[in-house]
Amino acid sequence: MQVLWVVCVVWVGLGLMGGVAGILTGFGTPENITIAGLFPLTGGLAAGGVEREAAFRMGIQHINADRNLLPDTKIIGVSFDTQTTPSGGMVSALEATKDPSLVAIVGAASSSVSRAVQQVASIFEIPQISYSSTASPLSNKILYPYFFRVVAPDSLQGSALASIVHSIGWRKAATMYSNDDYGLSGVTAFAQRASDVGVSIEANIPFAPGAIEYGVALDQLVKHHGVHVVFLNCLVSDAVELFKEADRRGLLDGQYVWVGTDGWLQDELLNVGLPSSKLIGVLGLRPALPSGVRLEAFLDSWEQLNATEFAGAGDRTVNVFAPYAYDALYQVARTIDAMIRGKANALDGSELRAWLSNSSYEGTTGLISFDENFDCIAAYSLVNYRGGAGFEIVGRWLAEQRLELDRPILYYGNTTSPPYLPSPMASPSTSSISAGLIGVIAGMSACVCLGFGILVVHNLRRRKHVAALQRENQQLDREARALNSRLNELAKETHASGSSTPPTMDLPINQVMSLLTSIRASTQDSDMMAKLDKAIESIQSNMLFQPSTAMFPDGEGNDDVKNFVQGTILTNVPTPSNSLQRSGAGLQTYGNGSAASLTPTPNLAVTVAMPIPAELGDVLGKLRTLAFDAEALVAKDTTPLQTVFMAVCTQNALLSQLRLDPVIVRDVMLALDRYTPRLNAYHNAQRAANMVQFVHYVLSVTDLYSLLSPRDTFAVLFAAAIKNVDHPGFNASFLVRTRHKLALLYSNQAVLEMHHLAVSMQLVFERFKLFDQLLEEDITALHHTIVDLVLASDMQKHVEVTSRFSLLIDPTEPSKRTAWKAAVATDNGFRNLVLKMVLKLADLSDAARPTKIARGLALRSMIESSLQGVQEAAAGIEVSPFMDGAMSSVAKSQEGIIRFVTLPMFSAFAEVFTLTEVLQNLSDNMLFWQRVVPSTLQPFYDALLASHAATAESIQPGSSAALVSAQKSPLSSPGTGAAITAPRPSQSEASPSLPTPATPAPASASIASAGGAEP
Structure with a gap:
């Protein structure tokens, strides 16, 4: 991404800050204030974005019509399209700051966009309050000092889901996640909690947008034969394409239980042509919307809106984050109203931030207050797809960290029994019992008998552990060979396609490195770590870091093509010769060659x-x-x-x-x-x-x-x-x-x-x-x-x-x-x-x-x-x-x-x-x-x-x-x-x-x- 805006233009903003502050000085009641709303009106999150924007505009109307809230001040709401991209968010924020009466920003939707917006908002000292950005890094108040959110961070949701997986009875899981802020922060919290409660993460599989990436990620998943529970952390746009690819490969037929986050557990997933019967059993968490007078009043107003003017309105169904956008706006308005009544300068951004951090109001989504990181600790509903038009609430994750079910979870095949639970632990072996009995009969003391039994069990467990490691090594070898074979097939397919578009020649090595790094992160065995380290080092030190010409078969007139690639592309990423490697004790070698002996010459x-x-x-x-x-x-x-x-x-x-x-x-x-x-x-x-x-x-x-x-x-x-x-x-x-x-x-x-x-x-x-x-x-x-x-x-x-x-x-x-x-x-x-x-x-x-x-x-x-x-x-x-x-x-x-x-x-x-x-x-x-x-x-x-x-x-x-x-x-x-x-x-x-x-x-x-x- 081109980030000149981030530094150069942001500095422009810092220069203008004094001007903005000068315009907004004084402690009187302002006649007009502006609140900007940032929404993904185009791009991958547009389906939900237009409803959130409509809820924002509805909130503006309600606030201005309420004579008890900011009675002498009119709020001007301005909506911007972030296009679901950080650069779009940056441009939107910069456009918003041109208005000297701007006091706050509501948004953005995705975490990566919110991080980009903070680059501007924090410079201008404009509080930003998001309705759906949940990435954990945004809790860092050193880097994001003016960022608030009315939803809980991923660290809470990911941790809760790991506990739910454990409470259901599963002891193994794989993680799949988008290789971005949102995906990484959620899966990190899940993995940390999983380790604490005894759930083994057998595979960590990142992916980037793109059909090839989804396919490669699914290929990695199916190689882990003993894993059937998958924690998926991504946005709904990625989940839709991933599930489509999984369906094409026959992987939605009950082989996996898909556990997810609110980023993709949305109704958009159910409206893309996937067979509903294959999605039954999907479960995960979404922010809880408590039933009550405020939510009913919101839905009443939503139902009465003109659907032509307010996209998605006109009935009582609404995107799950639309009420949060409404509440984020109201939180700002109520705080400013309190400041004016308290004779504080409501137009001072740093002062507004201080008041917001101590604010606490009951909204349509429940009580909204902030912790020391300006995060809202929200409740979660456990949702489950059971067929029909949408996800259904089957329980909740309580603040005391336990699962409470209102009705059984429905799994694939319309069963309420959790599939793939581990087998009951094997009873002690007959030989161990017999050995103990023989010892007793023989008149051995209880102490000797106990020691012998412990020794036998220990040896049996040690042998089982060694056998398991050997099987794991064999499985890794098979996976490496299979992956190498698959990469060769991809190269040949690319060549055979006759496409005029040059192949992305660095993609396979990135996938290999990602796989090996993920495997290494998931193992605790020192021998296995050493072997993986050696494999990673071997890959890094040879020609795999250069684009490969293996896709060009020998003969058939391809030699000229290969020579051209070698002469014009491969030489752009040179491999240093041995004469320039590290010298001295412990000199490291690279590739298959040995390091040259560098006898230091007199330093002249x-x-x-x-x-x-x-x-x-x-x-x-x-x-x-x-x-x-x-x-x-x-x-x-x-x-x-x-x-x-x-x-x-x-x-x-x-x-x-x-x-x-x-x-x-x-x-x-x-x-x-x-x-x-x-x-x-x-x-x-x-x-x-x-x-x-x-x-x-x-x-x-x-x-x-x-x-x-x-x-x-x-x-x-x-x-x-x-x-x-x-x-x-x-x-x-x-x-x-x-x-x-x-x-x-x-x-x-x-x-x-x-x-x-x-x-x-x-x-x-x-x-x-x-x-x-x-x-x-x-x-x-x-x-x-x-x-x-x-x-x-x-x-x-x-x-x-x-x-x-x-x-x-x-x-x-x-x-x-x-x-x-x-x-x-x-x-x-x-x-x-x-x-x-x-x-x-x-x-x-x-x-x-x-x-x-x-x-x-x-x-x-x-x-x-x-x-x-x-x-x-x-x-x-x-x-x-x-x-x-x-x-x-x-x-x-x-x-x-x-x-x-x-x-x-x-x-x-x-x-x-x-x-x-x-x-x-x-x-x-x-x-x-x-x-x-x-x-x-x-x-x-x-x-x-x-x-x-x-x-x-x-x-x-x-x-x-x-x-x-x-x-x-x-x-x-x-x-x-x-x-x-x-x-x-x-x-x-x-x-x-x-x-x-x-x-x-x-x-x-x-x-x-x-x-x-x-x-």
Whole structure:
């Protein structure tokens, strides 16, 4: 998903927040307030979404007609279509926030959409109250501080269903779930409770939308012959297609008991043409709608509505979540009414959140109040499909965690006896009894008899356990062979189909890895774990991570096709040669080859390439700490990037392990140093040095140096070094809005990252030939990794990369997540994700440093930001938020960035890799920006500005006056800004031996002034 909105536009929202607050100040009674409703009116959940939206509009009418509720205030309800997608939810939320009278958001339906909406709502401090989002992660008030819900979280529902499975008498189950927030959170709660009550999870089977995925998931299920109870956790759109596929395969004929959640136990499942007799026996939980006066009044009103105007209305049947949407709206209205009567500022979002958290009202769905996570603890009805038009309530799950049935559950075949219950435990063996009797008859003492009996039973159980493990091993072998055979068949079918659409060649390996990982998660046997770990490692270390050409049969004119694929596709994901693997004790081998013996050569980085001046010793001695101060280094050294990079390589003997010429590395770093514009107050060589140092710090304190190969280590350090090369001093948004040549050259896609790579790679490959002494496959691998890391650092990828990391470790028990660290050495995909995270941490590391250093970096960024604001005004375009030169802007922006972008990312990473000092600094700095009096920042800002003006004057005479003038220019009207030319480094400034890249030319050659941080 493209997530530029999540970061760039959300920051716009943060800038507008002050304006919104200004409009909504005061404690009087507002004449009008707006409540936005977010509903899936199109997409997979549209059938229920239109009814929830109709209930929302009915609620608006009822509230405005009630003279005892908000008598002097009119509620304006505005509905938005989220299209059942996170991006649709994000756009809807952004549209809603354009209304200055917006006080709350009702919605969204699905959890993934609600998480996206929170990215906006929490920035604007607008309470969001959902009627059906149940994913457990939304209970995290650090990440989702303004999220409420009038339904219970999945953690409660999944746990209850596991207890129900146990209470019925089943002791084995499989889980099938959609591979998203909703599916994962529910199945995690189910599995945890199942383990507590003694229900064995025999298989965990995730799936993504798509006919092939449903088929593969069902194939995995049928291989577990002893499992007949399936916990299914997904949305109804997935359940419909999964059941259709199961019916085609003959799997709805009583082989399984399907247990589910409210996400799919909806009447839509019964209206898609599936034989009703095959669905009899489906059971699960739905939020309980208590019978009573309020619900009857709701249904009376619903029945009287015009079905043309209110979709789904006109009778007494209603989507189960429609009353919850109605109650969510009423909860907000009643709370605002109480605030107005209590003389509180009902239009202050943070104050409304506090009142909502303590609110308690009786609604159509029962008593609605919130716990400390703003979750509503709701009751559940046990529903069962028994034939007919809909699911029927047969009992309830009580708060004291027990099942209460009103009538028997009806299972497939119209029986009320639960199928597939385990056989009664076998009675003690006759031989054991006989042995005891013989012992007694023989006159053995009771003590000896008892000991002998225990020994016999123990041996019998041990043999049974060994036999069971052997059968499990045999079954796993059969499943692996069957899966491999099935994958080959799929490949042949794809080829035979003659389709012009290229096959998705990475899909099979993802399925294999998912299966093996699920099996490993479900076993407790150490031997089995070791074997599965070996299998997973074997898969990760060979060609299975590349697209396969096995689908092309030999001969028949296919050799040319195969060669083309090998030459154009397979080479895009290179396999590193042995010469670049981890060195030292315990050297790990990959694939079928053995690791090359890397005898360390003398490290020439210090003695030849970079003699470190004595005066830099104190500064460079802090490279492995957060006390490192690049500002102090720049005061003594004019090539900070080269100095830091070479010092880091020296500390880790990195160049000798890679057999890179230290002299060439030094010259490359000098060139990069010179092509990182010093006229930029922030995106300059000092920041580049900071990024390299922070990567070095993270790799050191987390022990990642010992887990990464020299190639990967060099790649992430080099990626950090080039992240500021030839930076124009403007953010990407400015370049795109002004149709700058760089934006046009790179088609508005990752403009800055693409330019950093283009300039840097020209220097590496064309001028210095840095990697020429390496094998071709190693050169390709290094190049691929560097490009991959830099492109992933584009802030459009921020949420995607961070979410992938979080979702990967979420299923693991928090206390055991540090065990993921070992996967860096064995799991290619996880290692690549960790490298991306490390570079992103460095890119956002300013606030991770001590407050004194962090404050200076923030003010440097503000110098560039205010200069961009001047240029935007001069260009006649709207001035970007926080680029107005006001001291209050830097405080707001820094607090917002730390709270909603930096801290969540560092916290996720720290779940696996301990970063105690970093997290403390982030907390301290967020508190600093919350409490700082803006005027107290001015002296520090003026000192930095004067220092930078002096630097600018030394590079470009006359620029310092323009710089200071630009800082004082009003931004209220276009044409007032002074343009400051920031030229490419001249040959007199740079080393005479440095190249001048041909194309693309450095951006600084034609871009005026310096600007803000990358979005």
